[in-house]
Amino acid sequence: MSRSKRKWEHIQHALDEKEAEQKGLDQVRFLPNSLPNMSYGNISLTVQLHHLSLSSPVMINAMTGGSPETKQVNQKLAVIAREKKLAMAVGSQMAALRDPAQADSYQIVRRENPDGLVFANLGAEATSDEAVRAVEMIAADGLQIHLNVVQELLMPEGNRDFSDCLFRIERIAEELARYRPDVLLIVKEVGFGMSRRSIRQLADAGVKIIDLGGAGGTNFARIENQRREKPLAMFESWGTSTLESLLEAAASGVGQVSFIASGGIRHGLDIAKALSLGASAVGMAGFFLRLVHELPMERCLEEVDHLHHQLRVAMTALGAAQPRDLQRAALTFSPEVAEWARQRGIVLSRYTLRDEDHHTL
Numbered sequence: 271m272s273r274s275k276r277k278w279e280h281i282q283h284a285l286d287e288k289e290a291e292q293k294g295l296d297q298v299r300f301l302p303n304s305l306p307n308m309s310y311g312n313i314s315l316t317v318q319l320h321h322l323s324l325s326s327p328v329m330i331n332a333m334t335g336g337s338p339e340t341k342q343v344n345q346k347l348a349v350i351a352r353e354k355k356l357a358m359a360v361g362s363q364m365a366a367l368r369d370p371a372q373a374d375s376y377q378i379v380r381r382e383n384p385d386g387l388v389f390a391n392l393g394a395e396a397t398s399d400e401a402v403r404a405v406e407m408i409a410a411d412g413l414q415i416h417l418n419v420v421q422e423l424l425m426p427e428g429n430r431d432f433s434d435c436l437f438r439i440e441r442i443a444e445e446l447a448r449y450r451p452d453v454l455l456i457v458k459e460v461g462f463g464m465s466r467r468s469i470r471q472l473a474d475a476g477v478k479i480i481d482l483g484g485a486g487g488t489n490f491a492r493i494e495n496q497r498r499e500k501p502l503a504m505f506e507s508w509g510t511s512t513l514e515s516l517l518e519a520a521a522s523g524v525g526q527v528s529f530i531a532s533g534g535i536r537h538g539l540d541i542a543k544a545l546s547l548g549a550s551a552v553g554m555a556g557f558f559l560r561l562v563h564e565l566p567m568e569r570c571l572e573e574v575d576h577l578h579h580q581l582r583v584a585m586t587a588l589g590a591a592q593p594r595d596l597q598r599a600a601l602t603f604s605p606e607v608a609e610w611a612r613q614r615g616i617v618l619s620r621y622t623l624r625d626e627d628h629h630t631l
């Protein structure tokens with residue numbers, strides 16, 4: 271099957287997915303704050319991702335490109351990114367590295383949004399030379415390298431050899447640090463989450479930004495199963511959730527690494543929770559795919575305003591004037607997550623009793 275046909279099938283199956291079915295971030299709750307001592311109007315949503323300043327913590331995560339149909343999707347996503355000042359990643363550019371005629375379906379993103387933050391995307395099979403070419407193709411501010419082992423294994427035509435992924439990521443990190451230090455390297459999962467072991471390995475390889483890509487949203491095991499003659503249904507609940515991945519990230523003890531939370535982020539309260547659990551930003555893919563599929567541009571832009579409003583409501587209710595203030599809000603967890611954390615040796619009192627040290631947030 272051609273790469274461009276596969277990309278289109280992924281979009282169709284992702285649209286068929288119901289909105290996040292797993293409980294996800296519903297399994298963590300904020301303690302209320304009856305005296306927030308601040309005003310809704312004073313909130314700043316600006317966050318820092320390494321050397322890049324983002325005017326919103328929300329980014330449009332990697333999805334597509336590689337065919338005329340996907341070019342249209344990228345064009346709409348890029349207009350949203352431009353109008354609402356959101357960082358945006360394109361989908362894997364391997365299609366265009368193999369067939370330069372497809373490059374335009376990614377370059378449209380930079381044309382629509384010449385001054386915005388745009389991230390390139392490739393899989394961990396990429397060489398450092400391909401990584402630089404992907405960045406240059408769209409004059410990217412950052413490069414995402416995606417890890418999707420289970421998706422590849424379930425994809426009939428997928429990769430079966432993962433021997434040198436970490437080595438190649440290390441080479442890419444070195445190459446960018448040497449020749450393009452302005453380009454941010456992000457390593458991301460695509461919805462299976464990450465354990466602290468993988469996080470530490472990536473940090474040791476020189477990766478400074480990790481997108482945890484947890485389970486609970488778009489489910490690539492299920493999507494690939496729909497494309498298989500003989501589905502491997504037992505892998506559809508593979509992985510660690512976005513919430514669990516955030517707990518793993520905090521327990522990893524890696525300094526100098528910033529985390530992006532993604533996978534099943536549905537609304538502003540999910541965003542507030544992810545930021546409170548230590549994420550510097552959040553990635554949303556399925557949410558934006560549904561927007562551009564279902565709504566005219568004007569309504570898409572209203573929905574992004576609404577998403578930011580939900581986040582501001584949560585921040586005001588908690589007395590958080592800036593996203594990082596959310597990390598002082600106390601959280602409690604469902605018994606299921608508490609048991610999972612116990613098994614993983616994660617002490618939750620660092621979240622549940624956070625407010626003990628502060629008279630005000």
Ligand SMILES: Cc1cc2nc3c(=O)[nH]c(=O)nc-3n(C[C@H](O)[C@H](O)[C@H](O)COP(=O)(O)O)c2cc1C
Nearest residue numbers: 284331332333361362416460487488533534555556
């Ligand atoms: C149609 C579609 C295509 C995707 N293609 C890519 C890709 O090429 N590269 C990548 O890193 N992630 C890709 N993703 C994964 C997303 O970036 C994201 O990690 C995943 O969908 C989980 O987030 P969500 O629950 O908000 O959708 C794709 C997602 C969708 C829905």
